[in-house]
Amino acid sequence: MGNCFYKYRQLAARENSTEIHPFTLSIIQKGEMWFSSPVNFNDPFDGMINYPDEMTMTDLEKFCKRMSGLGLDTQGVLNGYNKSPRQLSTVYSVIKQKLMQDSKLKIYCLSRNPLDILMWAHYAASHTGICIGFKTYQLDERAFGIKVHENCVSSKLLEPDVSNILIPIPVTYTSKVPGKYDFGRGPSEALQEAFLNKAIEWQYEQECRIVTTDDTLLENPVRIDVNEIEELIFGLRASPLLVEQVKDIVSKSPYKQPGPKLYQCQRIPGTYALEKVLLSL
Template identity: 25%
Template structure:
């Protein structure tokens, strides 16, 4: 089902304002999880391999010179070490190859306005999930337990595993009602596979070119500006920033609903007052 999801942004520097104006031109930045404020990000651990699985793997590593009894001792020792010292699934090097955009299903969250929109001096922009990449956004799952990923001897992480790692956060963050879009950098083997597919079937050129262009980890990506549905000015927004943004919005060939946030005089509420597109 199509819905709107929102991104809170600061405007406290010229660079931040420039980044926001980039959204109006159909450009969005996907950041590495290394830059996130939660130290538990990408903290999934590898679940201990079973002793039986290790018994199968040991001869492949050490050869067949170990007796069955010694193989079991080695397997039990490795299993015990995994349990006592869980290993992280994703290294910093791998995190550098993953780009993420964080959004929320809630535009009226006082804590989000404070934490991510520079204490209400920033802005919130709403996107429709009707259009990519927002149609690919996934809900974050909140849990008291860090995710575990089954042990595997492959260096390649599947999209499913990356999703599990990136879409699980502590219950402490549940108030954010977060959604995420993930841009995983394709491995060289994956790129080679798609290029070979292109040589075999040129009819799929558009799909493959689009796939290669939209899976390159952190960085700027283009999107359809029509996915922008609304803009909310923080209650403390700088008037010069507001004028700059309104001037740019007035030149756009598509419609965006614009609101000014105001603090309610009686209750702990944020009110949204709609303003005309051509207000300056």
């Protein structure tokens, strides 16, 4: 395993393209980390919330009070519940969809494993892509983070006394859906918890996530110094032309030389496994 937090990305803008994908280029050239809405995540169970089977009107009033800033017709929800208290699933689905469609929740997904063959297949364009390794900073015996520019995120998302370190939290892989929704907490907190738990079938991803909301992101993308990129690992099918383009980018300012370590994946003979081989500039 590597010592970085890794981001799998496609390298080519399109299949057989001679240009680097613009989102990948924005990371390598500008240090831009774009946080995404989970609306289009590929796992329909991602973000599942286990709502209670029953609620009181007081519970619903608390819930709606917290939702009032999202433009939801909270009075309409209360009136609808009065008419048909059994339609809880409709109330919940409307509220969750409102949160997600309005892109209130933002997530940045990373992995601790740069050599997983399924990750390369699913998230790096069938091994033609790249895996970007961000340097880690150890804050204590368990917490590791990524250094970002100051004033990109609210202090609410940062560790006390650490003004520019974001901490990706390991996803928990489980066969159990997270516990019942607590009406005393905000919907965004419930969604954050839900998006830090995934079905056990996904455990090969070794995923870590930074889960936040619009009000804590002062900028999107969040910016890092490109010299916080520790490694660039090319897929075993990566285009040699695009590899050379990346080499050229990291050989120049603002990169401090010798720049990030560059690797190419290759098969380990006789196994279904990968290893990374160091490249020269």
